[in-house]
Amino acid sequence: xxxxxxxxxxxxxxxxxxxxxxxLQWGYTGLFNLSVxxxxxxxxxxSVILTGATAGGRLGGYGLPFIIGLVGxxxxxxxxxxxxxxxxxxxxxxxxxxxTLGLGMTIQIILKNEQWLSNGVxxxxxxxxxLSGFVGxxxxxxxxxxxxxxxxxxxxxxxxxxxxxxxxxxxMAIKEDEKLTEMLGKKVFSYRFQSLVxxxxxxxxxxxxxxxxxGYINPMSYTDIMMCFLPLLMVVAGGSGNNKGSIxxxxxxxxxxxxxxxxxxxxxxxxxxxxxxxTLVVGIVIISLLRWRPTGIIGREQAVxxxxxxxxxxxx
Amino acid sequence: xxxxIVNGIILGSIITLGGLGISYILLIQNYFNFTGxxxxxxxxxxxxxxxxxxxxxxxxxxxxxPGLILALILSMIVLAIIMTAVxxxxxxxxxxxxxxxxxxxxxxFGMLFVLRSLIYLIWGPQLKNYISGVRKTYHLAGGIxxxxxxxxxxxxxxxxxxxxYYFQYYTKLGKAMLATANDSRLAEISGIKNKHVxxxxxxxxxxxxxxxxxxxxxxxxxxxIMGFTxxxxxxxxxxxxxxxxxxxxxxxxxIIGITQEFGSEILQVIFDSTGIPIEMSGYKQxxxxxxxxxxxxxxxxxxxxxxxxxx
Numbered sequence: 001x002x003x004x005x006x007x008x009x010x011x012x013x014x015x016x017x018x019x020x021x022x023x024l025q026w027g028y029t030g031l032f033n034l035s036v037x038x039x040x041x042x043x044x045x046x047s048v049i050l051t052g053a054t055a056g057g058r059l060g061g062y063g064l065p066f067i068i069g070l071v072g073x074x075x076x077x078x079x080x081x082x083x084x085x086x087x088x089x090x091x092x093x094x095x096x097x098x099x100t101l102g103l104g105m106t107i108q109i110i111l112k113n114e115q116w117l118s119n120g121v122x123x124x125x126x127x128x129x130x131l132s133g134f135v136g137x138x139x140x141x142x143x144x145x146x147x148x149x150x151x152x153x154x155x156x157x158x159x160x161x162x163x164x165x166x167x168x169x170x171x172m173a174i175k176e177d178e179k180l181t182e183m184l185g186k187k188v189f190s191y192r193f194q195s196l197v198x199x200x201x202x203x204x205x206x207x208x209x210x211x212x213x214x215g216y217i218n219p220m221s222y223t224d225i226m227m228c229f230l231p232l233l234m235v236v237a238g239g240s241g242n243n244k245g246s247i248x249x250x251x252x253x254x255x256x257x258x259x260x261x262x263x264x265x266x267x268x269x270x271x272x273x274x275x276x277x278x279t280l281v282v283g284i285v286i287i288s289l290l291r292w293r294p295t296g297i298i299g300r301e302q303a304v305x306x307x308x309x310x311x312x313x314x315x316x
Numbered sequence: 317x318x319x320x321i322v323n324g325i326i327l328g329s330i331i332t333l334g335g336l337g338i339s340y341i342l343l344i345q346n347y348f349n350f351t352g353x354x355x356x357x358x359x360x361x362x363x364x365x366x367x368x369x370x371x372x373x374x375x376x377x378x379x380x381x382p383g384l385i386l387a388l389i390l391s392m393i394v395l396a397i398i399m400t401a402v403x404x405x406x407x408x409x410x411x412x413x414x415x416x417x418x419x420x421x422x423x424x425f426g427m428l429f430v431l432r433s434l435i436y437l438i439w440g441p442q443l444k445n446y447i448s449g450v451r452k453t454y455h456l457a458g459g460i461x462x463x464x465x466x467x468x469x470x471x472x473x474x475x476x477x478x479x480x481y482y483f484q485y486y487t488k489l490g491k492a493m494l495a496t497a498n499d500s501r502l503a504e505i506s507g508i509k510n511k512h513v514x515x516x517x518x519x520x521x522x523x524x525x526x527x528x529x530x531x532x533x534x535x536x537x538x539x540x541i542m543g544f545t546x547x548x549x550x551x552x553x554x555x556x557x558x559x560x561x562x563x564x565x566x567x568x569x570x571i572i573g574i575t576q577e578f579g580s581e582i583l584q585v586i587f588d589s590t591g592i593p594i595e596m597s598g599y600k601q602x603x604x605x606x607x608x609x610x611x612x613x614x615x616x617x618x619x620x621x622x623x624x625x626x627x
Contacts, residue, residue, distance in 0.1 A: 032421050087609050094348040095612055097421055098551050101350070102605035105548070113598040229429055236422070272440075276433040283430035287406060290423050294415075 008255060009145030013152045014209045016250035018227070019234040020155055020243060021202030026232075027240035028163055029195040030175035032097040035084065036203055037227035038104030041111060042080055043073035043204025044211035044222065048124050049117075051212075058119050066130035066212070070151075070205050077204025078197045080107070085196040090189055104224065111219040123218025127211055148209055152247070155202060159243055162198075171195055172241065225279055230257065233286045257282075318458040320577040326466045326535050328573020329473035331546060332566045333528035335553030336480065337521040339565055342554060343497045343624050344517040345407065347420035352525060352550060353543030354431040355399060359526030360533040360542070361439050363391035367446060378464040379451045380534065388530045396522030402427065403518045411514075428544075435540045444538040469531045476527060480520070481562050489516060498625055548604040549576060556611045558618025559625075567620055575607060576600045 018040060025031040047069035049060035064072075080103065088099040111118040118124065129144050162168055170191055173181045182188050207227070211217045230253065238249025257278065264274040338352040349355075366387035373381030406427070410419050453463045484490040495503040496513045504510050532542060552572045557564030580603055584596040617623070 030418060032418055034425070087613050091612055091616055093417055094342075094421065095555070095616065097350075098348055098548075099605075099609055099612060102548050102608060106602045106605050109598060109602055113595060116593075225429060229425075232422070232425070273437055276436040279429050279433040280437070283426050283433065286426040287423055287430070290419055290426070291406060291409060294419070 003141065004258075006141040006145050008251075008258065010141060010148055010213045011258070012251040012254045013145065013148035014206055014213060015231065015234060015254050016152045016247045017148075017155055017209060018203050018206035018231050019238070019246040019250045020152070020159055021199040021206060022231045023235050023238075023240065023243060023246040024159060024163070024171075024195055024202065025199035026235055027242065027246070028168065028171040028175065029192055031089075031192060031196055031199075032093060032100075033081075033196065033199070034097055034101040034228060035081075035104035035107070036231055037222045037224045038107030039077045039080060039200050039203045040207030040210065040227045041219065041222035042107055043077045043207030044217055045111060045118055045124075046076040046204070047073040047208035048127050048211050048217060051128065052124070052126075053128070054126075056119075058115065058124075059117050060124075066128075069212075070208050073204040073208035074201040075204075077207070078201035081200025081203075082193070082197045085193045089192055089196065104228065108219050108222070118219070121218055121220070123216060123221070125216040127215050127217070129212055129215070144213060148213070151205070151209065155205070156243055156247060159202075163243065167191075167194075175241075229279075229282065229286075230254075233282055236286060236289055317578070317581065319460045320581045321574060322460050322462055322466075324574030324577035325570060326469055326573070327549075327577060328570035329470050330528050330532045330535065331549045331553050331573050332569030333473055333476065333524050333531065334543070334546060335550040335557070335565050335569055336477070336562065337525035337528065338550055339554045339557070339559075339624070340517050340521040340524070343559070344493060344514065345411075345420070347417055347424065348551065348554075349521075350421065350424040350547070351402075351427040351431065352521075353545075353547035354428050354435075355395060355522070355525045356529040356532070356543035356546070357435055357538075357540060358398070358431055358529070359391050359395045359522075360529030360538050361435055361444075361540075362394050362526070363387040363530045363533065364439070364444055364446065364538060366390045372447075377452075378468055379447050380465060384446060384530075384534070388527065391530060392523045392526040395526040396519045399522040399525075400515060400518045403514065408514075432540065432544070439540065441540055444533075446533055446538075466535050469535045472527075473531070476524070477562065477566050480524070484562060493517060494625060545601055548601055548608060549573070552604050552608045552611065555608065555616065556618050556620075558620045559623040561618065561620060561622050561624050564618055564620035564622065568618070572604055572607065576603055579603060 018036065022033070022036055025033045047066075050062050050064045050072045051066055051069040052060045053063045054061050084100055084103045088096050112121055114120070129140050130147065131140070131143050135143050163171070170181065170186050173184075174186075174188055174191060178188055207222065210221075214221060231250075234249040234253045235246055236249075237253055238245030238247070260278055260281070261274070264277070269277065334352060334356050337355070338349050341347065341349040341352070363384070364387075367383060370383040370386055371381075372383040375381050406423050407420065410423065447465075451463045451465060453461050455461055484493070492503065492508045493513050493516065495506070495508055496510060500510055503513075529543065532538075532546075536542075549569075549572045553565050553569040556568035556571065557566075577600075580596040580600050583603075584594075587594045587596065611619070
């Protein structure tokens with residue numbers, strides 16, 4: 001039970017980081033980014049390659065400290081987000097969604113195929129948890145959980161500062177009324193681009209934290225279900241455009257998800273079917289939320305634009 | 317080399333049909349249907365389920381029988397019903413309360429995972445085939461291996477595209493759809509029932525998607541993830557075809573099919589001769605994605621003349 005709470009603290013914080021990044025893009029600016037799994041994978045692999053002690057025939061083995069790994073992860077993910085943004089952000093909403101989905105799939109295919117980079121489908125093991133050398137194996141999850149939670153709080157604090165600033169209000173205005181914002185002389189493309197890159201960097205950090213918690217990653221650690229669909233549900237459940245809601249959503253949804261795994265062990269279902277049943281339930285939950293309660297559990301705190309009469313625009 | 321061009325044409329016909337299913341939803345209901353690829357898979361698996369009840373029988377030249385045609389028709393009907401039900405239950409309330417388009421995408425994205433997990437739950441992750449045993453294959457000069465089934469797929473695609481084209485531009489219902497796509501309020505004033513148009517569009521999309529899925533299963537094989545891997549290619553066909561123009565989608569579908577098969581082979585030869593260690597067979601989807609990005613940045617309204625509304 002105690003071990004479960006430690007694991008919940010680790011994974012909940014990791015997901016909260018990813019969800020915060022996603023919430024900036026989707027909840028505040030209204031970018032439907034579907035490459036979260038690719039960006040998280042890019043961040044995770046970057047951090048592992050930078051901090052790993054041994055290479056074993058692939059790129060890596062630089063043995064740099066953990067914090068450099070996080071910075072590298074943020075930079076690589078931000079770069080990828082920036083590239084896709086430059087190519088497609090000036091287009092319509094749908095085109096952007098398609099191309100980001102393609103970017104995510106592309107990153108996953110590259111990680112699967114290029115053995116010199118990522119060791120292919122065999123993955124990379126033996127990833128160090130930071131500080132685990134000092135406290136031993138029993139406490140390492142607790143230490144890592146607290147560390148992840150603190151990093152998450154730091155990101156939350158910075159993001160709150162950012163979204164409460166004029167910059168953040170412009171992002172919300174873009175989501176609610178793009179034309180009006182443009183008429184006020186704000187460069188919509190540039191603001192969207194900044195939000196996309198900043199969000200991608202945070203997602204990259206989340207992916208790196210995930211890799212260091214798991215200790216072993218392969219391309220399938222970052223599937224579209226676990227790393228794109230689940231964060232999406234967390235954002236929507238917590239209420240899009242609400243950072244506190246994202247954190248609550250992340251912990252609640254991850255708690256339910258991990259408990260469902262334990263419960264499913266007692267049910268008379270073959271173990272091969274359990275993941276699909278859980279995905280099915282998550283899908284039904286997300287669709288029902290959109291259908292009946294688009295504001296999420298908590299909902300957005302405020303709307304900046306009084307022209308946003310449509311309740312859904314404020315809610316989304 | 318020539319063989320991969322033929323394979324590309326076959327894949328391109330399948331992509332065309334799937335792309336048309338997506339483009340119909342896009343034009344009338346204004347969102348890119350992410351679920352399109354998964355409906356495609358569902359259609360193929362539905363036909364597989366019907367084939368376990370219906371005896372296959374046999375046709376003279378091809379290796380399938382009348383059972384497959386019957387299963388195809390049943391699968392079309394069932395998929396059209398499923399898609400209409402999804403549309404009525406999930407998208408109609410969104411349209412009614414005038415939701416922003418992101419809600420449509422989010423719902424479509426959720427449906428993708430619901431359907432995918434259902435397919436995994438019911439049919440499992442194994443590969444499946446409609447036809448057990450060896451297929452009849454002709455070995456022609458130039459390394460072309462083609463089976464009569466594949467010729468059937470290409471010919472049937474051309475016929476279906478022709479029928480859809482005729483329906484769209486020469487019948488009253490098709491013209492009503494064009495009017496709704498252009499200006500739904502004006503169309504409603506002139507007596508066209510918007511609701512009926514939405515239902516018709518969904519049914520057409522269902523029929524086309526189911527056909528595409530069954531053709532994929534017939535020409536290649538059944539996999540639970542097959543529609544999702546073709547999704548980028550279908551989107552390319554829709555975008556490059558010129559806002560979903562019917563003949564444009566056919567052209568763009570053939571382009572992307574041939575690029576995926578023939579182009580990847582050419583690139584493999586180039587990479588091998590220059591010593592770049594890239595195995596192209598894993599990157600066919602990426603090729604479709606890169607082409608999509610190129611089209612979106614240079615010509616976001618397609619490379620063919622005309623659009624869906626103005627052919």
